[in-house]
Amino acid sequence: MLYLLLLVSYVVAGSIYQTPLVKIESMRMEMIRKGTWAEFVKKKNAMRASLVSNANQTVFPHPIYDYQDTEYLAKITIGTPGQSFHVVLDTGSANLWIPDNICVNGRRGACRITTCDRGLVCEVLCHDKSCCEDDVDNPDEDNPCKGKSGFDSTQSTSYAKITPKKYFEIVYGTGFAKGFLGNDTVRFGEEGNNKTLVVLGTVFGQAVQIGDPFANNPINGILGLGFRGLAQAGVTPPLQRAIDLKLVDPIFTVYMKQLGAKAKGQDGGAFTYGGLDSVNCGQEIAYVDLTRPLYWQFKMEAFSAGHLSIRKGWEVISDTGTSFMGVPTAIADLVADSYGGQYDEMFEIYTVDCNATVTFEMTIGGKQYKIERKNLVLEEDKDSCMIAMTPLSSVGFGPQWILGAPFIRQYRNIHDMRNNTIGFAEPK
Structure with missing residues:
Protein backbone atom coordinates (compact mmCIF):
# COMPACT_ATOMS: atom_id res chain seq x y z
CA MET A 1 0.00 0.00 0.00
CA LEU A 2 1.24 3.49 -0.87
CA TYR A 3 0.97 6.39 1.56
CA LEU A 4 1.62 9.99 0.56
CA LEU A 5 2.58 12.48 3.25
CA LEU A 6 3.68 16.08 3.14
CA LEU A 7 6.96 16.78 4.90
CA VAL A 8 5.57 19.84 6.69
CA SER A 9 2.78 17.80 8.26
CA TYR A 10 5.02 15.15 9.79
CA VAL A 11 5.61 16.00 13.46
CA VAL A 12 8.05 14.15 15.72
CA ALA A 13 8.26 14.45 19.48
CA GLY A 14 11.87 13.56 20.24
CA SER A 15 15.19 15.17 19.46
CA ILE A 16 16.77 14.96 16.02
CA TYR A 17 20.43 14.08 15.50
CA GLN A 18 22.59 13.82 12.40
CA THR A 19 25.71 11.93 11.34
CA PRO A 20 27.65 13.25 8.31
CA LEU A 21 28.84 10.82 5.65
CA VAL A 22 32.28 10.77 4.05
CA LYS A 23 32.53 9.67 0.42
CA LEU A 245 15.64 4.79 25.87
CA LYS A 246 13.33 7.35 24.19
CA LEU A 247 16.28 9.38 22.97
CA VAL A 248 14.82 9.51 19.45
CA ASP A 249 11.61 8.69 17.64
CA PRO A 250 11.79 5.46 15.59
CA ILE A 251 12.54 7.05 12.24
CA PHE A 252 15.68 7.93 10.31
CA THR A 253 16.44 9.52 6.96
CA VAL A 254 19.26 8.72 4.53
CA TYR A 255 20.67 11.34 2.17
CA MET A 256 23.58 10.40 -0.12
CA LYS A 257 25.26 12.92 -2.39
CA GLN A 258 26.09 12.14 -6.01
CA LEU A 259 29.84 12.80 -6.27
CA GLY A 260 31.20 10.29 -8.79
CA ALA A 261 32.72 6.86 -8.15
CA LYS A 262 36.29 8.14 -7.72
CA ALA A 263 35.55 10.94 -5.26
CA LYS A 264 37.36 10.56 -1.93
CA GLY A 265 37.23 12.39 1.39
CA GLN A 266 34.35 14.70 0.46
CA ASP A 267 31.10 15.42 2.27
CA GLY A 268 28.89 12.54 1.16
CA GLY A 269 25.53 13.35 2.74
CA ALA A 270 24.04 12.48 6.13
CA PHE A 271 21.95 10.11 8.23
CA THR A 272 19.31 11.91 10.31
CA TYR A 273 18.00 10.09 13.39
CA GLY A 274 14.68 10.74 15.09
CA GLY A 275 12.99 12.55 12.22
CA LEU A 276 13.12 13.85 8.68
CA ASP A 277 15.94 15.62 6.91
CA SER A 278 13.97 18.77 6.11
CA VAL A 279 16.99 20.39 4.45
CA ASN A 280 17.49 17.72 1.79
CA CYS A 281 14.06 16.05 1.41
CA GLY A 282 11.40 17.23 -1.00
CA GLN A 283 7.92 18.03 0.29
CA GLU A 284 6.15 14.82 -0.75
CA ILE A 285 7.07 11.42 0.72
CA ALA A 286 5.59 8.20 -0.67
CA TYR A 287 5.55 5.39 1.92
CA VAL A 288 5.14 1.65 1.29
CA ASP A 289 4.67 -1.17 3.78
CA LEU A 290 7.58 -3.44 4.59
CA THR A 291 6.95 -7.07 3.73
CA ARG A 292 9.56 -8.38 6.15
CA PRO A 293 10.59 -6.02 8.96
CA LEU A 294 13.99 -7.58 9.51
CA TYR A 295 15.58 -5.99 6.48
CA TRP A 296 14.16 -2.84 4.92
CA GLN A 297 12.31 -5.09 2.49
CA PHE A 298 9.29 -4.26 0.33
CA LYS A 299 7.59 -5.09 -2.97
CA MET A 300 8.59 -3.77 -6.39
CA GLU A 301 5.89 -4.38 -8.99
CA ALA A 302 7.61 -3.57 -12.28
CA PHE A 303 10.96 -2.67 -13.85
CA SER A 304 12.04 -1.22 -17.19
CA ALA A 305 15.34 -0.26 -18.79
CA GLY A 306 15.92 0.56 -22.45
CA HIS A 307 13.62 -1.66 -24.55
CA LEU A 308 13.18 -4.05 -21.61
CA SER A 309 9.97 -3.94 -19.57
CA ILE A 310 8.97 -6.55 -16.97
CA ARG A 311 5.95 -6.62 -14.67
CA LYS A 312 6.36 -9.53 -12.31
CA GLY A 313 6.72 -8.46 -8.69
CA TRP A 314 9.84 -8.96 -6.57
CA GLU A 315 10.96 -8.68 -2.98
CA VAL A 316 13.58 -5.91 -2.79
CA ILE A 317 15.57 -4.16 -0.09
CA SER A 318 17.04 -0.70 0.30
CA ASP A 319 20.69 -1.16 1.28
CA THR A 320 23.05 1.65 2.25
CA GLY A 321 26.02 -0.74 2.35
CA THR A 322 26.54 -1.16 -1.40
CA SER A 323 27.26 1.22 -4.27
CA PHE A 324 25.72 -1.11 -6.89
CA MET A 325 22.21 -2.29 -7.75
CA GLY A 326 21.77 -6.00 -7.11
CA VAL A 327 19.69 -7.36 -10.01
CA PRO A 328 18.58 -10.97 -10.73
CA THR A 329 21.14 -12.43 -13.12
CA ALA A 330 18.73 -13.11 -15.99
CA ILE A 331 17.36 -9.56 -15.84
CA ALA A 332 20.82 -7.99 -15.45
CA ASP A 333 21.95 -9.76 -18.63
CA LEU A 334 18.92 -8.42 -20.50
CA VAL A 335 19.53 -4.90 -19.18
CA ALA A 336 23.13 -4.96 -20.38
CA ASP A 337 22.06 -6.28 -23.77
CA SER A 338 19.43 -3.55 -24.02
CA TYR A 339 22.19 -0.93 -23.82
CA GLY A 340 24.74 -2.78 -25.94
CA GLY A 341 26.73 -3.87 -22.90
CA GLN A 342 28.09 -7.25 -21.89
CA TYR A 343 29.15 -9.18 -18.81
CA ASP A 344 32.88 -9.42 -18.08
CA GLU A 345 33.18 -12.72 -16.21
CA MET A 346 36.76 -12.13 -15.10
CA PHE A 347 35.93 -8.81 -13.43
CA GLU A 348 32.28 -9.66 -12.58
CA ILE A 349 31.05 -6.36 -14.03
CA TYR A 350 28.77 -5.23 -16.85
CA THR A 351 30.71 -3.07 -19.30
CA VAL A 352 28.95 -0.50 -21.47
CA ASP A 353 29.81 2.27 -23.91
CA CYS A 354 30.53 5.45 -21.98
CA ASN A 355 27.97 7.34 -24.07
CA ALA A 356 25.14 4.90 -23.33
CA THR A 357 22.10 6.62 -21.79
CA VAL A 358 21.39 3.98 -19.16
CA THR A 359 18.30 4.61 -17.01
CA PHE A 360 16.20 2.36 -14.77
CA GLU A 361 12.50 2.78 -14.00
CA MET A 362 10.88 0.92 -11.12
CA THR A 363 7.30 0.79 -9.91
CA ILE A 364 6.96 0.67 -6.12
CA GLY A 365 3.58 1.07 -4.44
CA GLY A 366 2.08 2.03 -7.79
CA LYS A 367 4.46 4.98 -8.17
CA GLN A 368 7.26 5.18 -10.74
CA TYR A 369 10.85 5.91 -9.74
CA LYS A 370 13.51 6.71 -12.30
CA ILE A 371 17.25 6.31 -11.70
CA GLU A 372 19.19 8.60 -14.01
CA ARG A 373 22.33 7.82 -15.99
CA LYS A 374 24.57 9.86 -13.66
CA ASN A 375 23.85 7.36 -10.88
CA LEU A 376 24.20 4.24 -13.02
CA VAL A 377 27.18 4.62 -15.39
CA LEU A 378 30.59 4.46 -13.72
CA GLU A 379 33.77 5.44 -15.51
CA GLU A 380 36.73 3.06 -15.15
CA ASP A 381 38.84 5.29 -17.39
CA LYS A 382 38.12 7.71 -20.22
CA ASP A 383 37.37 4.88 -22.68
CA SER A 384 35.81 2.27 -20.41
CA CYS A 385 32.60 2.36 -18.38
CA MET A 386 30.42 -0.05 -16.42
CA ILE A 387 26.83 -0.20 -15.23
CA ALA A 388 26.49 0.05 -11.44
CA MET A 389 24.76 -3.31 -11.38
CA THR A 390 25.79 -6.69 -10.06
CA PRO A 391 24.06 -10.03 -10.80
CA LEU A 392 22.22 -11.78 -7.98
CA SER A 393 21.59 -15.51 -8.07
CA SER A 394 18.12 -16.52 -6.94
CA VAL A 395 18.11 -18.57 -3.75
CA GLY A 396 14.34 -18.93 -3.47
CA PHE A 397 13.95 -16.82 -0.32
CA GLY A 398 14.78 -13.36 0.93
CA PRO A 399 15.20 -10.25 -1.23
CA GLN A 400 15.57 -10.72 -4.98
CA TRP A 401 16.87 -7.20 -5.68
CA ILE A 402 19.14 -4.86 -3.75
CA LEU A 403 18.52 -1.15 -4.26
CA GLY A 404 21.89 0.33 -3.38
CA ALA A 405 23.46 3.76 -3.63
CA PRO A 406 22.25 4.54 -7.20
CA PHE A 407 18.65 4.45 -5.92
CA ILE A 408 19.42 6.11 -2.57
CA ARG A 409 21.29 8.97 -4.26
CA GLN A 410 18.30 9.53 -6.54
CA TYR A 411 15.70 9.47 -3.74
CA ARG A 412 15.92 10.25 -0.04
CA ASN A 413 15.02 7.13 1.95
CA ILE A 414 12.94 7.57 5.11
CA HIS A 415 12.92 4.53 7.42
CA ASP A 416 9.92 4.38 9.77
CA MET A 417 10.40 1.67 12.41
CA ARG A 418 7.17 2.45 14.27
CA ASN A 419 4.89 1.85 11.29
CA ASN A 420 7.13 -0.68 9.48
CA THR A 421 7.19 1.45 6.34
CA ILE A 422 9.82 3.02 4.14
CA GLY A 423 9.34 6.30 2.30
CA PHE A 424 10.96 7.90 -0.73
CA ALA A 425 11.25 11.61 -1.45
CA GLU A 426 12.64 13.65 -4.31
CA PRO A 427 15.68 15.75 -3.37
CA LYS A 428 15.22 19.45 -2.75
Whole structure:
Protein backbone atom coordinates (compact mmCIF):
# COMPACT_ATOMS: atom_id res chain seq x y z
CA MET A 1 0.00 0.00 0.00
CA LEU A 2 1.24 3.49 -0.87
CA TYR A 3 0.97 6.39 1.56
CA LEU A 4 1.62 9.99 0.56
CA LEU A 5 2.58 12.48 3.25
CA LEU A 6 3.68 16.08 3.14
CA LEU A 7 6.96 16.78 4.90
CA VAL A 8 5.57 19.84 6.69
CA SER A 9 2.78 17.80 8.26
CA TYR A 10 5.02 15.15 9.79
CA VAL A 11 5.61 16.00 13.46
CA VAL A 12 8.05 14.15 15.72
CA ALA A 13 8.26 14.45 19.48
CA GLY A 14 11.87 13.56 20.24
CA SER A 15 15.19 15.17 19.46
CA ILE A 16 16.77 14.96 16.02
CA TYR A 17 20.43 14.08 15.50
CA GLN A 18 22.59 13.82 12.40
CA THR A 19 25.71 11.93 11.34
CA PRO A 20 27.65 13.25 8.31
CA LEU A 21 28.84 10.82 5.65
CA VAL A 22 32.28 10.77 4.05
CA LYS A 23 32.53 9.67 0.42
CA ILE A 24 35.23 7.09 -0.36
CA GLU A 25 36.22 5.21 -3.48
CA SER A 26 34.85 1.68 -3.22
CA MET A 27 37.30 -1.17 -2.94
CA ARG A 28 36.00 -2.59 -6.23
CA MET A 29 36.63 0.63 -8.15
CA GLU A 30 40.05 1.16 -6.58
CA MET A 31 41.18 -2.40 -7.37
CA ILE A 32 39.87 -2.20 -10.93
CA ARG A 33 41.85 1.01 -11.35
CA LYS A 34 44.99 -0.64 -9.93
CA GLY A 35 44.54 -3.85 -11.94
CA THR A 36 44.14 -6.13 -8.90
CA TRP A 37 40.40 -6.77 -9.03
CA ALA A 38 40.47 -9.95 -11.17
CA GLU A 39 42.81 -11.68 -8.73
CA PHE A 40 40.65 -10.58 -5.82
CA VAL A 41 37.57 -12.04 -7.53
CA LYS A 42 39.30 -15.44 -7.70
CA LYS A 43 40.18 -15.31 -4.00
CA LYS A 44 36.71 -14.05 -3.14
CA ASN A 45 34.98 -16.91 -4.91
CA ALA A 46 37.29 -19.47 -3.30
CA MET A 47 36.65 -17.91 0.11
CA ARG A 48 32.90 -17.91 -0.44
CA ALA A 49 32.96 -21.61 -1.31
CA SER A 50 35.06 -22.33 1.78
CA LEU A 51 32.73 -20.38 4.07
CA VAL A 52 29.72 -22.27 2.77
CA SER A 53 31.35 -25.68 3.16
CA ASN A 54 32.69 -24.94 6.65
CA ALA A 55 29.58 -23.29 8.10
CA ASN A 56 27.98 -24.82 11.21
CA GLN A 57 25.17 -23.97 13.57
CA THR A 58 27.37 -21.72 15.75
CA VAL A 59 28.10 -19.38 12.84
CA PHE A 60 25.51 -16.80 11.85
CA PRO A 61 25.48 -16.48 8.04
CA HIS A 62 24.94 -13.03 6.56
CA PRO A 63 24.44 -14.26 2.99
CA ILE A 64 23.70 -11.22 0.89
CA TYR A 65 26.23 -8.56 1.67
CA ASP A 66 29.79 -7.84 0.70
CA TYR A 67 31.35 -4.49 1.55
CA GLN A 68 33.66 -4.23 -1.45
CA ASP A 69 31.20 -1.76 -3.01
CA THR A 70 30.83 0.54 -0.02
CA GLU A 71 31.19 4.21 -0.96
CA TYR A 72 30.08 6.02 2.19
CA LEU A 73 31.44 5.92 5.74
CA ALA A 74 30.52 7.73 8.95
CA LYS A 75 32.53 8.50 12.05
CA ILE A 76 31.36 7.11 15.37
CA THR A 77 33.05 7.21 18.77
CA ILE A 78 32.99 4.55 21.47
CA GLY A 79 33.99 4.86 25.12
CA THR A 80 34.98 7.68 27.47
CA PRO A 81 36.94 9.49 26.22
CA GLY A 82 35.69 8.57 22.77
CA GLN A 83 37.76 6.40 20.43
CA SER A 84 36.97 7.13 16.77
CA PHE A 85 36.06 4.65 14.03
CA HIS A 86 34.93 5.13 10.42
CA VAL A 87 32.18 2.58 9.90
CA VAL A 88 29.60 1.54 7.33
CA LEU A 89 26.10 2.63 8.35
CA ASP A 90 24.37 -0.45 7.01
CA THR A 91 20.61 -0.87 6.72
CA GLY A 92 21.19 -4.50 5.71
CA SER A 93 22.50 -5.70 9.08
CA ALA A 94 21.79 -5.00 12.75
CA ASN A 95 25.02 -5.46 14.72
CA LEU A 96 27.74 -2.97 15.61
CA TRP A 97 31.29 -4.27 15.62
CA ILE A 98 34.71 -2.66 15.42
CA PRO A 99 38.23 -4.17 15.54
CA ASP A 100 39.49 -4.74 19.05
CA ASN A 101 43.00 -3.67 19.95
CA ILE A 102 43.87 -7.37 20.13
CA CYS A 103 43.11 -7.75 16.41
CA VAL A 104 45.39 -4.85 15.54
CA ASN A 105 48.30 -5.51 17.91
CA GLY A 106 48.05 -9.19 18.89
CA ARG A 107 48.46 -10.71 22.33
CA ARG A 108 50.28 -8.57 24.85
CA GLY A 109 53.63 -9.79 26.13
CA ALA A 110 52.23 -10.34 29.62
CA CYS A 111 49.73 -12.80 28.16
CA ARG A 112 52.32 -14.99 26.41
CA ILE A 113 52.88 -17.34 29.36
CA THR A 114 51.60 -20.89 29.82
CA THR A 115 49.21 -19.99 32.65
CA CYS A 116 47.48 -17.62 30.23
CA ASP A 117 47.03 -20.12 27.40
CA ARG A 118 43.60 -19.77 25.85
CA GLY A 119 40.67 -21.63 27.37
CA LEU A 120 39.98 -22.94 30.87
CA VAL A 121 43.66 -22.71 31.87
CA CYS A 122 43.53 -18.96 31.37
CA GLU A 123 40.23 -18.55 33.19
CA VAL A 124 41.56 -20.43 36.24
CA LEU A 125 45.29 -19.69 36.44
CA CYS A 126 46.02 -16.43 34.62
CA HIS A 127 46.50 -13.46 36.95
CA ASP A 128 45.45 -10.96 34.28
CA LYS A 129 41.98 -12.13 33.20
CA SER A 130 41.98 -9.67 30.29
CA CYS A 131 44.46 -12.07 28.64
CA CYS A 132 41.63 -14.58 28.32
CA GLU A 133 39.99 -12.27 25.80
CA ASP A 134 42.99 -12.44 23.46
CA ASP A 135 42.24 -14.69 20.54
CA VAL A 136 45.05 -14.07 18.07
CA ASP A 137 48.82 -14.16 18.13
CA ASN A 138 51.07 -11.30 17.03
CA PRO A 139 49.70 -9.95 13.73
CA ASP A 140 51.81 -10.56 10.66
CA GLU A 141 52.02 -8.63 7.42
CA ASP A 142 48.85 -10.32 6.13
CA ASN A 143 46.71 -9.46 9.16
CA PRO A 144 43.54 -7.76 7.82
CA CYS A 145 43.45 -5.56 10.95
CA LYS A 146 46.83 -4.06 10.16
CA GLY A 147 46.59 -0.27 9.93
CA LYS A 148 43.09 -0.10 11.39
CA SER A 149 42.02 1.60 14.61
CA GLY A 150 41.54 -0.87 17.44
CA PHE A 151 39.29 -0.36 20.44
CA ASP A 152 41.20 -0.32 23.74
CA SER A 153 38.73 -1.03 26.54
CA THR A 154 41.35 -0.28 29.21
CA GLN A 155 41.31 3.37 28.11
CA SER A 156 37.55 3.81 28.56
CA THR A 157 36.12 4.72 31.96
CA SER A 158 32.60 3.83 30.82
CA TYR A 159 33.42 0.34 29.51
CA ALA A 160 31.74 -2.66 31.15
CA LYS A 161 32.67 -6.29 30.56
CA ILE A 162 29.85 -8.68 29.80
CA THR A 163 29.79 -11.58 32.26
CA PRO A 164 29.63 -14.43 31.53
CA LYS A 165 31.59 -13.75 28.41
CA LYS A 166 29.60 -13.79 25.17
CA TYR A 167 31.00 -14.25 21.69
CA PHE A 168 29.82 -13.35 18.21
CA GLU A 169 30.71 -14.53 14.73
CA ILE A 170 29.16 -13.09 11.59
CA VAL A 171 29.86 -14.62 8.19
CA TYR A 172 29.42 -12.27 5.22
CA GLY A 173 29.36 -13.09 1.53
CA THR A 174 33.15 -12.84 1.29
CA GLY A 175 34.47 -12.54 4.81
CA PHE A 176 33.74 -12.66 8.50
CA ALA A 177 34.12 -10.90 11.82
CA LYS A 178 34.36 -12.67 15.15
CA GLY A 179 35.22 -11.81 18.72
CA PHE A 180 33.49 -11.03 22.00
CA LEU A 181 30.84 -8.58 23.18
CA GLY A 182 31.40 -5.49 25.30
CA ASN A 183 29.27 -2.66 26.70
CA ASP A 184 30.06 1.04 26.41
CA THR A 185 28.83 4.45 25.31
CA VAL A 186 28.38 4.77 21.54
CA ARG A 187 28.12 8.13 19.80
CA PHE A 188 26.72 8.43 16.28
CA GLY A 189 29.28 11.08 15.34
CA GLU A 190 31.93 13.25 16.96
CA GLU A 191 32.21 13.52 20.72
CA GLY A 192 31.01 16.90 22.00
CA ASN A 193 28.87 17.74 18.96
CA ASN A 194 25.29 18.66 19.90
CA LYS A 195 24.05 16.93 16.73
CA THR A 196 25.58 13.62 17.85
CA LEU A 197 23.27 10.93 19.21
CA VAL A 198 24.81 9.48 22.40
CA VAL A 199 23.67 6.00 23.51
CA LEU A 200 24.90 4.76 26.88
CA GLY A 201 25.12 1.06 27.68
CA THR A 202 25.33 -0.17 24.09
CA VAL A 203 26.37 -3.78 23.49
CA PHE A 204 28.77 -4.09 20.56
CA GLY A 205 31.19 -6.58 19.05
CA GLN A 206 34.94 -6.34 19.65
CA ALA A 207 36.38 -8.24 16.70
CA VAL A 208 39.59 -10.14 17.35
CA GLN A 209 39.63 -11.56 13.83
CA ILE A 210 38.25 -10.23 10.54
CA GLY A 211 38.33 -11.63 7.02
CA ASP A 212 40.74 -10.61 4.27
CA PRO A 213 38.17 -8.53 2.32
CA PHE A 214 38.25 -5.95 5.13
CA ALA A 215 42.01 -5.46 4.66
CA ASN A 216 43.60 -2.43 3.01
CA ASN A 217 40.50 -0.25 3.02
CA PRO A 218 39.21 2.49 5.32
CA ILE A 219 36.30 0.45 6.71
CA ASN A 220 36.80 0.23 10.47
CA GLY A 221 33.63 -1.61 11.42
CA ILE A 222 29.94 -2.01 10.64
CA LEU A 223 27.01 -0.29 12.38
CA GLY A 224 23.82 -2.10 11.45
CA LEU A 225 20.53 -0.22 11.18
CA GLY A 226 18.30 -3.21 10.53
CA PHE A 227 15.64 -4.47 12.90
CA ARG A 228 16.19 -6.16 16.26
CA GLY A 229 15.23 -9.59 14.89
CA LEU A 230 18.13 -9.44 12.44
CA ALA A 231 20.77 -8.88 15.14
CA GLN A 232 23.12 -11.75 15.92
CA ALA A 233 24.00 -13.02 19.41
CA GLY A 234 20.76 -11.61 20.83
CA VAL A 235 22.00 -8.03 21.15
CA THR A 236 19.90 -4.88 20.88
CA PRO A 237 21.07 -2.81 17.87
CA PRO A 238 22.47 0.62 18.85
CA LEU A 239 19.70 2.65 17.20
CA GLN A 240 17.03 0.38 18.64
CA ARG A 241 18.54 0.95 22.09
CA ALA A 242 18.34 4.71 21.53
CA ILE A 243 14.67 4.26 20.63
CA ASP A 244 14.06 2.07 23.70
CA LEU A 245 15.64 4.79 25.87
CA LYS A 246 13.33 7.35 24.19
CA LEU A 247 16.28 9.38 22.97
CA VAL A 248 14.82 9.51 19.45
CA ASP A 249 11.61 8.69 17.64
CA PRO A 250 11.79 5.46 15.59
CA ILE A 251 12.54 7.05 12.24
CA PHE A 252 15.68 7.93 10.31
CA THR A 253 16.44 9.52 6.96
CA VAL A 254 19.26 8.72 4.53
CA TYR A 255 20.67 11.34 2.17
CA MET A 256 23.58 10.40 -0.12
CA LYS A 257 25.26 12.92 -2.39
CA GLN A 258 26.09 12.14 -6.01
CA LEU A 259 29.84 12.80 -6.27
CA GLY A 260 31.20 10.29 -8.79
CA ALA A 261 32.72 6.86 -8.15
CA LYS A 262 36.29 8.14 -7.72
CA ALA A 263 35.55 10.94 -5.26
CA LYS A 264 37.36 10.56 -1.93
CA GLY A 265 37.23 12.39 1.39
CA GLN A 266 34.35 14.70 0.46
CA ASP A 267 31.10 15.42 2.27
CA GLY A 268 28.89 12.54 1.16
CA GLY A 269 25.53 13.35 2.74
CA ALA A 270 24.04 12.48 6.13
CA PHE A 271 21.95 10.11 8.23
CA THR A 272 19.31 11.91 10.31
CA TYR A 273 18.00 10.09 13.39
CA GLY A 274 14.68 10.74 15.09
CA GLY A 275 12.99 12.55 12.22
CA LEU A 276 13.12 13.85 8.68
CA ASP A 277 15.94 15.62 6.91
CA SER A 278 13.97 18.77 6.11
CA VAL A 279 16.99 20.39 4.45
CA ASN A 280 17.49 17.72 1.79
CA CYS A 281 14.06 16.05 1.41
CA GLY A 282 11.40 17.23 -1.00
CA GLN A 283 7.92 18.03 0.29
CA GLU A 284 6.15 14.82 -0.75
CA ILE A 285 7.07 11.42 0.72
CA ALA A 286 5.59 8.20 -0.67
CA TYR A 287 5.55 5.39 1.92
CA VAL A 288 5.14 1.65 1.29
CA ASP A 289 4.67 -1.17 3.78
CA LEU A 290 7.58 -3.44 4.59
CA THR A 291 6.95 -7.07 3.73
CA ARG A 292 9.56 -8.38 6.15
CA PRO A 293 10.59 -6.02 8.96
CA LEU A 294 13.99 -7.58 9.51
CA TYR A 295 15.58 -5.99 6.48
CA TRP A 296 14.16 -2.84 4.92
CA GLN A 297 12.31 -5.09 2.49
CA PHE A 298 9.29 -4.26 0.33
CA LYS A 299 7.59 -5.09 -2.97
CA MET A 300 8.59 -3.77 -6.39
CA GLU A 301 5.89 -4.38 -8.99
CA ALA A 302 7.61 -3.57 -12.28
CA PHE A 303 10.96 -2.67 -13.85
CA SER A 304 12.04 -1.22 -17.19
CA ALA A 305 15.34 -0.26 -18.79
CA GLY A 306 15.92 0.56 -22.45
CA HIS A 307 13.62 -1.66 -24.55
CA LEU A 308 13.18 -4.05 -21.61
CA SER A 309 9.97 -3.94 -19.57
CA ILE A 310 8.97 -6.55 -16.97
CA ARG A 311 5.95 -6.62 -14.67
CA LYS A 312 6.36 -9.53 -12.31
CA GLY A 313 6.72 -8.46 -8.69
CA TRP A 314 9.84 -8.96 -6.57
CA GLU A 315 10.96 -8.68 -2.98
CA VAL A 316 13.58 -5.91 -2.79
CA ILE A 317 15.57 -4.16 -0.09
CA SER A 318 17.04 -0.70 0.30
CA ASP A 319 20.69 -1.16 1.28
CA THR A 320 23.05 1.65 2.25
CA GLY A 321 26.02 -0.74 2.35
CA THR A 322 26.54 -1.16 -1.40
CA SER A 323 27.26 1.22 -4.27
CA PHE A 324 25.72 -1.11 -6.89
CA MET A 325 22.21 -2.29 -7.75
CA GLY A 326 21.77 -6.00 -7.11
CA VAL A 327 19.69 -7.36 -10.01
CA PRO A 328 18.58 -10.97 -10.73
CA THR A 329 21.14 -12.43 -13.12
CA ALA A 330 18.73 -13.11 -15.99
CA ILE A 331 17.36 -9.56 -15.84
CA ALA A 332 20.82 -7.99 -15.45
CA ASP A 333 21.95 -9.76 -18.63
CA LEU A 334 18.92 -8.42 -20.50
CA VAL A 335 19.53 -4.90 -19.18
CA ALA A 336 23.13 -4.96 -20.38
CA ASP A 337 22.06 -6.28 -23.77
CA SER A 338 19.43 -3.55 -24.02
CA TYR A 339 22.19 -0.93 -23.82
CA GLY A 340 24.74 -2.78 -25.94
CA GLY A 341 26.73 -3.87 -22.90
CA GLN A 342 28.09 -7.25 -21.89
CA TYR A 343 29.15 -9.18 -18.81
CA ASP A 344 32.88 -9.42 -18.08
CA GLU A 345 33.18 -12.72 -16.21
CA MET A 346 36.76 -12.13 -15.10
CA PHE A 347 35.93 -8.81 -13.43
CA GLU A 348 32.28 -9.66 -12.58
CA ILE A 349 31.05 -6.36 -14.03
CA TYR A 350 28.77 -5.23 -16.85
CA THR A 351 30.71 -3.07 -19.30
CA VAL A 352 28.95 -0.50 -21.47
CA ASP A 353 29.81 2.27 -23.91
CA CYS A 354 30.53 5.45 -21.98
CA ASN A 355 27.97 7.34 -24.07
CA ALA A 356 25.14 4.90 -23.33
CA THR A 357 22.10 6.62 -21.79
CA VAL A 358 21.39 3.98 -19.16
CA THR A 359 18.30 4.61 -17.01
CA PHE A 360 16.20 2.36 -14.77
CA GLU A 361 12.50 2.78 -14.00
CA MET A 362 10.88 0.92 -11.12
CA THR A 363 7.30 0.79 -9.91
CA ILE A 364 6.96 0.67 -6.12
CA GLY A 365 3.58 1.07 -4.44
CA GLY A 366 2.08 2.03 -7.79
CA LYS A 367 4.46 4.98 -8.17
CA GLN A 368 7.26 5.18 -10.74
CA TYR A 369 10.85 5.91 -9.74
CA LYS A 370 13.51 6.71 -12.30
CA ILE A 371 17.25 6.31 -11.70
CA GLU A 372 19.19 8.60 -14.01
CA ARG A 373 22.33 7.82 -15.99
CA LYS A 374 24.57 9.86 -13.66
CA ASN A 375 23.85 7.36 -10.88
CA LEU A 376 24.20 4.24 -13.02
CA VAL A 377 27.18 4.62 -15.39
CA LEU A 378 30.59 4.46 -13.72
CA GLU A 379 33.77 5.44 -15.51
CA GLU A 380 36.73 3.06 -15.15
CA ASP A 381 38.84 5.29 -17.39
CA LYS A 382 38.12 7.71 -20.22
CA ASP A 383 37.37 4.88 -22.68
CA SER A 384 35.81 2.27 -20.41
CA CYS A 385 32.60 2.36 -18.38
CA MET A 386 30.42 -0.05 -16.42
CA ILE A 387 26.83 -0.20 -15.23
CA ALA A 388 26.49 0.05 -11.44
CA MET A 389 24.76 -3.31 -11.38
CA THR A 390 25.79 -6.69 -10.06
CA PRO A 391 24.06 -10.03 -10.80
CA LEU A 392 22.22 -11.78 -7.98
CA SER A 393 21.59 -15.51 -8.07
CA SER A 394 18.12 -16.52 -6.94
CA VAL A 395 18.11 -18.57 -3.75
CA GLY A 396 14.34 -18.93 -3.47
CA PHE A 397 13.95 -16.82 -0.32
CA GLY A 398 14.78 -13.36 0.93
CA PRO A 399 15.20 -10.25 -1.23
CA GLN A 400 15.57 -10.72 -4.98
CA TRP A 401 16.87 -7.20 -5.68
CA ILE A 402 19.14 -4.86 -3.75
CA LEU A 403 18.52 -1.15 -4.26
CA GLY A 404 21.89 0.33 -3.38
CA ALA A 405 23.46 3.76 -3.63
CA PRO A 406 22.25 4.54 -7.20
CA PHE A 407 18.65 4.45 -5.92
CA ILE A 408 19.42 6.11 -2.57
CA ARG A 409 21.29 8.97 -4.26
CA GLN A 410 18.30 9.53 -6.54
CA TYR A 411 15.70 9.47 -3.74
CA ARG A 412 15.92 10.25 -0.04
CA ASN A 413 15.02 7.13 1.95
CA ILE A 414 12.94 7.57 5.11
CA HIS A 415 12.92 4.53 7.42
CA ASP A 416 9.92 4.38 9.77
CA MET A 417 10.40 1.67 12.41
CA ARG A 418 7.17 2.45 14.27
CA ASN A 419 4.89 1.85 11.29
CA ASN A 420 7.13 -0.68 9.48
CA THR A 421 7.19 1.45 6.34
CA ILE A 422 9.82 3.02 4.14
CA GLY A 423 9.34 6.30 2.30
CA PHE A 424 10.96 7.90 -0.73
CA ALA A 425 11.25 11.61 -1.45
CA GLU A 426 12.64 13.65 -4.31
CA PRO A 427 15.68 15.75 -3.37
CA LYS A 428 15.22 19.45 -2.75
